[in-house]
Amino acid sequence: MSTIPIKNIAAAEIVGHFINNVDVADNNRPQPVTNPATGEITRHVAMASQATVETAIAAAQAAFPAWRNTPPAKRARIMFKFKQLLEEYAEEISAAITDEHGKIFDDAMGEFGRGVEVVDYACGIPELLKGEYSKNVGPGIDSWSDFQPLGVVAGITPFNFPAMVPMWMYPMAIACGNTFILKPSEKDPTSPLIAARLLKEAGLPDGVFNLVNGDKEAVDALLNDDRVQAISFVGSTAVAEYIYTTGTKNGKRVQALGGAKNHAIVMPDADIDNAVNALIGAAYGSCGERCMAISVAVCIGDEVADSVVRKLQAEIASLKVGPGTDISNHMGPLITKVHHDKVRGYVDLGIEEGADLVVDGRGLVVEGHADGNFLGPCLFDNVTSDMRIYQEEIFGPVLCVVRAESEEQAMQLINDHEYGNGACIFTRDGEAARYFADNIQVGMVGINVPLPVPVSYHSFGGWKRSLFGDLFAYGPDSIRFYTRRKTITQRWPVGGVREKAKFAFPGRQ
Numbered sequence: 001m002s003t004i005p006i007k008n009i010a011a012a013e014i015v016g017h018f019i020n021n022v023d024v025a026d027n028n029r030p031q032p033v034t035n036p037a038t039g040e041i042t043r044h045v046a047m048a049s050q051a052t053v054e055t056a057i058a059a060a061q062a063a064f065p066a067w068r069n070t071p072p073a074k075r076a077r078i079m080f081k082f083k084q085l086l087e088e089y090a091e092e093i094s095a096a097i098t099d100e101h102g103k104i105f106d107d108a109m110g111e112f113g114r115g116v117e118v119v120d121y122a123c124g125i126p127e128l129l130k131g132e133y134s135k136n137v138g139p140g141i142d143s144w145s146d147f148q149p150l151g152v153v154a155g156i157t158p159f160n161f162p163a164m165v166p167m168w169m170y171p172m173a174i175a176c177g178n179t180f181i182l183k184p185s186e187k188d189p190t191s192p193l194i195a196a197r198l199l200k201e202a203g204l205p206d207g208v209f210n211l212v213n214g215d216k217e218a219v220d221a222l223l224n225d226d227r228v229q230a231i232s233f234v235g236s237t238a239v240a241e242y243i244y245t246t247g248t249k250n251g252k253r254v255q256a257l258g259g260a261k262n263h264a265i266v267m268p269d270a271d272i273d274n275a276v277n278a279l280i281g282a283a284y285g286s287c288g289e290r291c292m293a294i295s296v297a298v299c300i301g302d303e304v305a306d307s308v309v310r311k312l313q314a315e316i317a318s319l320k321v322g323p324g325t326d327i328s329n330h331m332g333p334l335i336t337k338v339h340h341d342k343v344r345g346y347v348d349l350g351i352e353e354g355a356d357l358v359v360d361g362r363g364l365v366v367e368g369h370a371d372g373n374f375l376g377p378c379l380f381d382n383v384t385s386d387m388r389i390y391q392e393e394i395f396g397p398v399l400c401v402v403r404a405e406s407e408e409q410a411m412q413l414i415n416d417h418e419y420g421n422g423a424c425i426f427t428r429d430g431e432a433a434r435y436f437a438d439n440i441q442v443g444m445v446g447i448n449v450p451l452p453v454p455v456s457y458h459s460f461g462g463w464k465r466s467l468f469g470d471l472f473a474y475g476p477d478s479i480r481f482y483t484r485r486k487t488i489t490q491r492w493p494v495g496g497v498r499e500k501a502k503f504a505f506p507g508r509q
Helices: 050-068 072-088 090-101 105-122 164-175 190-201 216-224 237-249 272-288 302-317 337-353 407-416 430-439 475-482
Strands: 017-019 022-024 031-034 041-045 132-138 141-149 152-156 179-183 209-211 228-234 253-257 262-266 294-300 356-359 378-381 398-404 422-426 444-447 483-491
Touching: 017 050, 017 190, 050 141, 050 152, 050 179, 050 209, 050 216, 072 090, 072 105, 072 164, 072 190, 090 105, 090 190, 105 164, 152 164, 152 216, 164 179, 164 190, 164 228, 164 475, 179 216, 190 209, 216 228, 216 237, 228 237, 228 475, 237 253, 262 272, 262 407, 272 294, 272 302, 272 398, 272 422, 294 302, 294 407, 302 356, 302 378, 302 398, 337 356, 337 398, 398 407, 407 430, 422 430, 430 444, 475 483
Parallel strands: 152 179, 152 228, 179 209, 228 253, 262 294, 262 422, 294 398, 378 398, 422 444
Antiparallel strands: 017 022, 017 209, 031 041, 132 141, 141 483, 356 378
């Protein structure tokens, strides 16, 4: 067995907060943090009181004037140093993810690497913040625009990507000249805390980045404080809508990324073996706890569906499920016992609704891990659009096969769904692929790519009830979200000439 040792995890017995570049001990309402593979409580995390959140906001507000006036090149140098430190601590941070989330170590390393790519992008901030300039827009009049930071901004992030999703937010926000408060998931708090300490080591001034652990009390404190100018959120649709509604009501700029039900269409001309391999990884990787996981395969025609289901069954039989520290495993446990029982309940529901459960992972036993949150891969066939297992986000290792008669019918299913995060198509037909890309109503499209997660210099986001707000995460949209455009028009008198008053609206001269 190949294992990755969990060592040097930089967390105390009670994980507190990080404010003004120091650890803040706060034993308010400590909640247990468990190892999902064993069920063992490994540490506790403190839930921030409103007073603690307000301390973090005050620190960020005090740091903002000096930070916004720090040259972008100097901010970039700190980001370069931060990136270097992240790479040095890659294994430690990834081990913390495996310990608290449960995903396979290699998967944790992959998550971490995609987060560091956004730090790469932030290192280019001097170029990204360059404004526009036009000389002589009128007689002796010049005009230009620049991008100015908002002030104190905050990010609220989910358990499924404890390192990557926070890095979707704070590197760009900080590089743009804002100060930042992160409220990570209380289920796996260690990896964000390690990154916070590395920001300090990289030379980030006190108060520019602050971390508070907590629950709804901390979230509401951020949403209701006038000093917080913007909120970024990734999580479930119900909470995303609450964040967006409450934040915008309080005059904040909000981007709130919600749930998903990502479909993959398998066309009759597709390379079925490659499509099945892609579906296996996209559906069951990270135990299905990904907002971009493929949870529905729409097969065009019964012949395609029968072949896909048969090959999926064979591939699932070879999957190894066990603790994330064993890198020979393909899938780890679900994050908590509560979530395990919720996902298992969806499997029970699918049977009641009349879908055919062709692979049942409910009886999985992982030797030596009787108290772990393990659920084997599950596969349903003959799922229909009126079933809850089709309509709702399960967020677990459950793949539903839907049968359709045509690409148009399959696309209509996707376009009718309340979520519009991502979708993909497997085909050799360029015309079919182009039609799909042009007409499918989702924010991220894959063509023979099952997880079309944009790279750091593009932006990530969905449509419909997968996104509340106008701007996607990271990439070019992050500059627009974390700054305000200001346009300046100036004219200097020439030769002491005094002009007469003009009462007509100024036009182009």
